Amino acid sequence: MMFLASDPFVVALFKHSFMGYALITGLMIGFIAPLIGSFVVIRRLSFITDTLSHFSLAGLSIGLFLINILEFTFIGDPIYISMIFSVIGALFIELLRGYYKNYKEISMPIVMSLGTALSVLFISLSGGFNSRIYNYLFGSILTVENDYLLAIGITTVVTILLIVVFYKEMVIISFDEAYARLLGIKVKGFQVVSMVILAVVVSLAITAVGVLLVSSLMIIPVAAAMKVGKSFKNTIFIAIMFSEISIVGGLFISYELPVPSGAAIVLLNVVILMIVGIVRRFILNRRLKKTQLEIQSE
Amino acid sequence: MRVTVSNLTFGYDYRTVLHELSFRLNSGDFLAVVGNNGSGKSTLVKCILGINKIPSGMITVDDIDITEYKKFKNIGYVPQKFDDFNYEFPITVNEILQVSKYSKVTEDEKLEILDKIGILHLQHENINNLSGGQLQRVFIVRSLMNNPKLLILDEPTVGVDFENVTSFYKTVNELNSEGITIILITHNIRESNANFTHVLHLHNGDGVFQEVTRGVDE
Secondary structure: OHHHHHOOHHHHHHHOHHHHHHHHHHHHHHHHHHHHHHHHHHOOOOHHHHHHHHHHHHHHHHHHHHHHHOOOHHHOOHHHHHHHHHHHHHHHHHHHHHHOOOOHHHHHHHHHHHHHHHHHHHHHHOOOOOHHHHHHHHOOHHHOOHHHHHHHHHHHHHHHHHHHHOHHHHHHHHHOHHHHHHOOOOHHHHHHHHHHHHHHHHHHHHHHHOOOOHHHHHHHHHHHHHOOOOOHHHHHHHHHHHHHHHHHHHHHHHHHOOOOHHHHHHHHHHHHHHHHHHHHHHHHHHHHHHHHHHHHHO | OOEEEEEEEEEEOOEEEEEEEEEEEOOOOEEEEEEOOOOOHHHHHHHHOOOOOOOEEEEEEOOEEHHHOOOHHHEEEEOOOOOOOOOOOOOEHHHHHHHHOOOOOOHHHHHHHHHHOOOHHHOOOEHHHOOHHHHHHHHHHHHHOOOOOEEEEEOOOOOOOHHHHHHHHHHHHHHHHOOOEEEEEEOOOOOOOOOOOEEEEEEOOEEEEEEOOOOOOO
16 A cells, blocks of 8 residues: 555546546445435434444355355355345344334344344355455455446435435435325335335445444434534535545545555544534534623623 | 214223214314313324224215325324424424425415414524424424315414414414314313314213304303
């Protein structure tokens, strides 16, 4: 990694195709992750992204087992099995949420445990930990190829189209499911489609930041934006801005310093969250003092 | 909008909440449902809205069985509590109204409704900055966004100050005079200046349905 730093970051983006791919991939994931993440946060399902990423890992490890041990090479990349598993995990969660109506959160640890157990089992059957598994756990945005870029491109377009076309339904279902039912909106159908999209985005985002960090990409920018957003659209816009800053910044840091890109992206997200928290507290305190002074002077 | 409830019986587990309840409302009627806590007022509302599946009896809206009724956007509803609404994420009053609108309501009509309910000045406000009473009025406006033919209000003025309660019932009376059927769930029938045409007293699962020829205060 150190030898690349001989070129400035911007030059490297054009000079080395993998850097360009990494940036385009990052920008697309940085756009749709907080976009989808906002709806997840509103529905108080933040933990679902972690659950799905662990279930995706099961798909990745089963994929590796099928390709490396059983020699099912036609599969190509285990990321496709991961996407299928992520969708199965999402539908399984939705099924369990309906089954445990008053304890909906129970669905998460059940699916997460199943995913983790399957992952451990098939990683072991595939010959144990190796660099590929390490990349899945912690991300490897610098290794993305054409196929992956196409998959993330299609997912980005489909996600944006769905949100633009069904904006009203998505918002009302997220904020007030009961009222959405009253309006005659097919809540279940929308929830299943949203879960499928979420599952696909989670499995694709694993390449950028890894299984263990993927939820942070979807949740932390939204958590920071919630504290400064003035309206729904404004909050989502800010979340996307924060996310894109952390993606570009993270790539820059990992280019200049020998640190993993996934970790750099997530840490930048956390730094932004902390700065927002501190600045907001400072502004609120200053307003409070000003108000107190005004009251005293009266 | 006509509402007919015939021999409705509903219960939770082994407890019967509503027992063979029957009444009929014609378009433009104004029903006040009164009763103590646990008398089944909110349960009745959930049955009319099709949220509670009815095991015995029948409810029709404009002569259509509620289980087959599809046009729920014609029914405005203000719930007793807003527990179902996910707070804390920023969203403005205008944004809530925008996504709740499924009928042809013009911008001017929306502003008129906001003005009637007394929250025109709050339209660009983030709902997380509103008081309980202000929030209550936002949901009242939301219930009016689809030109409802039936308006169900489940204790809508809890937490709203006296001045706004008076103004709110004035608006409800106006809506009723425009032909909207209204079902108002209330603890205290005397605190409102609403022009009820009928009163349903619920007690221990049984209901007494009475017609009111003039205002209940009289």
